[in-house]
Amino acid sequence: MDQFRPRPANSTPLTPLTFLDRCATVYGDCPSIIYGHTTYTWKQTRQRCLQLASSISNLGIKKQQVVSVIAPNIPAMYELYFAIPFAGAIINSINTRLDARTVSVILTHSESKLIFIDYQSLPIVLDALSMFSPNTQKPMLVLITDDGCPTTSVGFGTTYESMVEKGDPGFNWIRPESEWDPITLNYTSGTTSSPKGVVHCHRGMFLIAVDSLIEWSVPKQPVYLWTLPMFHANGWSYTWGTAAVGAVNICLRKFDADVIYDSINKHGVTHMCGAPVVLNMLSNTPEVKRLKNPVKIMTAGAPPPAAVLARAESIGFIISHGYGLTETGGLVVTCAWKGEWDRLQGTERARLKARQGVRTVGFMDVDVVDPESGVSVTRDGLSIGEVVLRGGCVMLGYFKDPEGTAKSMRENGWFYTGDVAVMHPDEYIEIKDRSKDVIISGGENLSSVEVESILYTHPAVNEAAVVARADEFWGETPCAFVSLKAGMVGKVTEKEVVEYCRGKLPGYMVPKTVVFKEELPKTSTGKIQKFVLREMAKKMGPLRKSRM
Amino acid sequence: MDQFRPRPANSTPLTPLTFLDRCATVYGDCPSIIYGHTTYTWKQTRQRCLQLASSISNLGIKKQQVVSVIAPNIPAMYELYFAIPFAGAIINSINTRLDARTVSVILTHSESKLIFIDYQSLPIVLDALSMFSPNTQKPMLVLITDDGCPTTSVGFGTTYESMVEKGDPGFNWIRPESEWDPITLNYTSGTTSSPKGVVHCHRGMFLIAVDSLIEWSVPKQPVYLWTLPMFHANGWSYTWGTAAVGAVNICLRKFDADVIYDSINKHGVTHMCGAPVVLNMLSNTPEVKRLKNPVKIMTAGAPPPAAVLARAESIGFIISHGYGLTETGGLVVTCAWKGEWDRLQGTERARLKARQGVRTVGFMDVDVVDPESGVSVTRDGLSIGEVVLRGGCVMLGYFKDPEGTAKSMRENGWFYTGDVAVMHPDEYIEIKDRSKDVIISGGENLSSVEVESILYTHPAVNEAAVVARADEFWGETPCAFVSLKAGMVGKVTEKEVVEYCRGKLPGYMVPKTVVFKEELPKTSTGKIQKFVLREMAKKMGPLRKSRM
Incomplete structure (x- = not known):
């Protein structure tokens, strides 16, 4: 066989950013985002993202510099998932519920050049900036205003909307030179107190976005309710994925069970994602009626208790359960459902569905191994080991942490998750704990x-x-x-x-x-x-x- | 930003072969293939493919050597799409309707080491081998027998089933070292008289398989009728794609309209692919009743006449129309349907659907350009130019033809298709002809x-x-x-x-x-x-x- 090498025509870098261009062509006049009284079409969303990207460039942002955003699931947040990388920069979305000290650590560590700030997060960010050491350069600030924004914020220099307005509508977005170029920087938050900067590349985010659509059998033009924060592992890649299928993105600043049920009824929501706490919220609501049309929920982030699963399903939610980490950019293990399980009793079904499952179609490998020897544990549902992964959406590494990167992405070809699981005889894995839990x-x-x-x-x-x-x-x-x-x-x-x-x-x-x-x-x-x-x-x- | 490089955990070569392992885990007891009175489960299919791969290795076949198959859409043909690359070899499927001289040219040019021969193609292959020059090494022969196989063939050395039986059930299939390693060699046939050997790599076939599932919104466990020959661009990648979603593959040795309608009724077919001639066949059948359940047909290969589209839809077929070449391994342009078009009259709808459309979600770019200057034609639906493409599933190149490869995969980053088209103002392309037509x-x-x-x-x-x-x-x-x-x-x-x-x-x-x-x-x-x-x-x- 001849030695063939990649050529420009077949090695154009894979990137999820191309989804938006195609979506504007195919679904241009269909709604892209609904947020309260605001509705955009896909043509408008693409146009706004291009103009915003042009304004970001005009501020002097260079390729592969970090641009941050701290905001809830509002339209600006969605747009920035395209606009920031359109400008060649890396998007760093920051959890809105962090304290000022942690935000300060993130902004310093990431060397962020520019930060988009939802007005509600302004006090935290200003506090965070006041903690910068005098010699550290501060990022430029852009305020995201909103209907609910108090007029006192008006005096604040550049606003998000003014950047959209001033941008060049003919801006050519900057394609990555390599599909291995970084596109996101996410600081892991939460279960441990020391955040790490997870860097993902264009190729990885293309692969997880595409894989997540197949895995969940997402049809064309679904109605997607944003109950999962986009700053959580980039909304498990559905930030880009919804553009691939021309979805309607229902944005929410904040939500409770009533808000979710209202959205389902008003917009005909078909899909949503969330941690089990969302399921819990939905199923613990008194006087909840059975849904008119089934709504698909993808849940992950913690093993959902069987009782909660059973209750939510009785209301009419079709629940899929999966597993992923910030380091995989989305779900890479899901509890792929077998038709034969439909015949089982409620609790037995819930017990099976509470398992994390098998690797997704587009992911390459998952195993449960003895962390010392690397040997696979017995597939008996009892022997405990560490979950290890490999596939195209595993992160590039931890930012400025070659040691941490090498420790988790080992020479033997596996990414070590730190999660403890068993493998059942049917090859479905079940997470038992974080190692330290x-x-x-x-x-x-x-x-x-x-x-x-x-x-x-x-x-x-x-x-x-x-x-x-x-x-x-x-x-x-x-x-x-x-x-x-x-x-x-x-x-x-x-x-x-x-x-x-x-x-x-x-x-x-x-x-x-x-x-x-x-x-x-x-x-x-x-x-x-x-x-x-x-x-x-x-x-x-x-x-x-x-x-x- | 640190310079990150690919590591083993995130750069495991992409390959569609992993679909089968996962499918056997998730859908192990579900039917994989139905062919007359024969039914296999996915567990059996995986087991058979592993044993077959082991026997192929035992015959001395080395990595990246070519192994051929000449057969219609029978179970063996489907299995070989995994078994041959499982052994590290390259699958070369040969059109069963070629003449002996062309088969001889293909076997010689490909340096095929082994050929699996459906009993009906045996005379042609023996003829072809007799045309070999005395110094050219002939491939080893394996006969694929069948219920309908005449007993006179029994004396023929190795048979397909004996290879399956003798194989090692614990065989570890050989993973590609690089995702750019070749997996298929397809000789283009048909509209020109000089076949060219199109080589595709594992990465390309992974990408087109995944893309084709999203594009057509293929759900889990569809019932797929094999009306498109697998030897035609590897069944537009659905050979591997059906394993990704745990489909039932309905195999057919040959078919006409009656056979197709019988299969639809008997097996509850949900999906099928085919050239417009298949649509024509289905819609020209007298006394055809409206289908009980809609059947999705993906058609491509030639622009379907509007009248044929309209007739087939009136019977209950849901027709999608796309465009691809052997060089792209499947469809990379499809006529993505807009909801607003449903309101149009039948002929107007058919006129729109007869257009090839826009690039698929996972493909990177399509344009219509002046072949000399490379400048895009005006998007007016009138200006004629050549279709150019780029994306991950564009072939590695033509086998032993660096000149032909360089001519079609140009330095400017585009693959030149030789097809002539216009681009409409809505950015949908419509093929007008092959350049030479x-x-x-x-x-x-x-x-x-x-x-x-x-x-x-x-x-x-x-x-x-x-x-x-x-x-x-x-x-x-x-x-x-x-x-x-x-x-x-x-x-x-x-x-x-x-x-x-x-x-x-x-x-x-x-x-x-x-x-x-x-x-x-x-x-x-x-x-x-x-x-x-x-x-x-x-x-x-x-x-x-x-x-x-």
Whole structure:
């Protein structure tokens, strides 16, 4: 066979940015974004993104410089996912619920040159900037205003809309030179306290966007409700993916169950994504009626308790469950559903669906291995190991952290996730915990998630999280933090909860401590912040003479 | 921004072969292939492919050697699309309707080491081998037998099934070292008489397979009827694509309208592909009832006449129309449908759908340019230029033909298709002809396809093809070859056909010669062989004193 080499005609860099051009051609007059009383068409969205990209360039932003945005799921946020990389820059979207110190760390570490700020985040950003050391260059600021924006912000220099207006409508967006060029920089937030800068490239984001559409069988022109923050792993790549299929993007500044049900009824929502906390919110609403048309929800981010899955499905949500990390830019493992499972009982079905599943069609490999030896664990649903991944959407690496990059992306060809799982005999994986969330009690490794799933079946429990508490005898024992449903506060005791678990779990897995909280500490994406709870458990000191 | 480089965890070569492993995990007990009384499950299909790959290796086949197959759409053909590349080899599927001389040219040129032969093609292959020069090494032969196979073939050494049986069930299939490694070698057949060896790589076939699923919104577990020969551009990549979604592949040795309608009813077919000749076949069947459930057909390979489209849709087929070449491994331009077009009248809708359309989601670029200057033509639906393409599924090149490769894959980054088209103001392209099919009459470039589309609207016309005939005055004039519908032979005259066209076309486009044929010469994929007709027109000699 001849030695063929890539040529320009077949090696044009893969990038998800081309989706928008095509979408404006095919679905130009169809709605792209609906936000309150504002509606744009795909032609308008493309035009606005080009003009914005031109204005970003005119501010002196160079290729591969970082441009930040801190905003909720508003139209500007969606547009910036195209406009910033259209200008050749790297988009760094920042979680709106971070504190000023963390925002300051991110802006400094990323060397961000420009930041788009939703008016509600302005105080945090100004605080963050005040913490910069005197010699550190500050980013330029652009304010994103809105109908609800107080007039006091009007005096603020450049605004988002003025940049859109002043931009060149004939701007030629800047294509990546290589498909390995960076396109996003996401700081992981939440379950640990030290954020890391995850860098993804154009190729990776093209692949995950395309894969996520196939995996979920997303049809043309779906109605997509933005209940997943775009700043969370770029909305699992649906920021670009919705442009590939000409979707209607329903944007929301903030939401609760009522807002979601209203949107579903008003706009005919067909698809939405969210952490299990969103499912929980939807299924715990009193007086909720069965949906007229089924709505597909993709959930991930934490293993959804079986009881919550079952309740949401009874309302009419069709729930798919998957797994991914900021480092994979979206879901790379999903619980691909088998027709034969439809015949099973509700709880059995929910138990199967609570598993993370198998690699997606476009992803190359997933395994559960002994982290020391790299050997695959036995596929028995019991042997615990670390989830390892490989495929085109695994990140380029951690920004300015070659050591962290090398540690997770090993020479043996695998990305080590730090998540602990089992592989079932049918080759579906089930996450048991983050490595650091595993509780080691009397030499037994026990999964906090399993204990939580039992707590969730208790009729009074709203949310539950289990962490290790030091124990003088056993080393560690499970400590449960629980919030109760409305009206149940004071009506259930610590002892009752422990007894409830005792009937359903082996002795060593039964929580030896139960703490009732009004609300559990969460990240903006609905993940319970176990590191906060772990701190609380630490302050309690070691438990004495707990019984197994 | 740090300089990140690809690492093993994110640069695992893209390949469509991984689809089968995943499919066997998720849809293991579901039917993969149905062929007469034979049914396989996906677990069985994967197992058979691994065993076959092991036997191919055991025959001494090395990485990147060519292994051929000549067979219709039978289960073995489908399996070989995984088994041959599983062994690290390159699959070369050969059109079953070629003559012995061409097969001999292909086997020699490809240096094929092994050929799998459907029993019906055995005489042709033996003939072809007898034409080998004495010093040329012949490939090893393996016979594919079948229920219908005559017992006289039994004496023939190795059979396909014995290779499956003897193979190692634990064989580890050979992953490509690079995603740019070749996976297929397809000789273009048909409209020209000199076949060229188109080489595709793993990356390209992964990308087109994934793109074709999104483009057609293919759901999970469709029922796919194999009316498109797999040897035609690897079944437009659906050979691998059906494994990505766990489809049921309905295989057929041969088919006519009755067989297709029977399969639709018996198996609940949801999807099929085919040249317009298949549509024609389905819509010209007398007494055809409206389909109970709609069946999606993807058609390409030649611009479908508007009248045929309209008829097939009235029966209940949902027709999508696209464009691709063997050199792109599948469809890279499709007539993406706009909801607003549903409101239009039948003929107007058919006129729009007869256009090839816009680039697919996963493809990077398409344009219509002046072939000399490379400048884009005006987007007015009138200015004619050459279709140029770029994207990840454009071939590696032509085998042993660096000159031909360089000529079509130019330094300016485009692949030149040799197809002539216009671009409409809405950016949808419409193919007007192969470059060589354009007729130049009195200095006017005229599209034979446009003349044909008028001929197809004549109630007596079954099929029509127009080529250039030399003309003493005008240089060239259109010459129409026409076959008539059953019962219409002898009932329509050459003069009537000319008059019919005169009412609907400008004078210079009206055929000056009309030849009635019982049947038009076609390739196995239903494309009319214009080069044969051009030869016939040549033999007629130049036309004298034709009137415009």
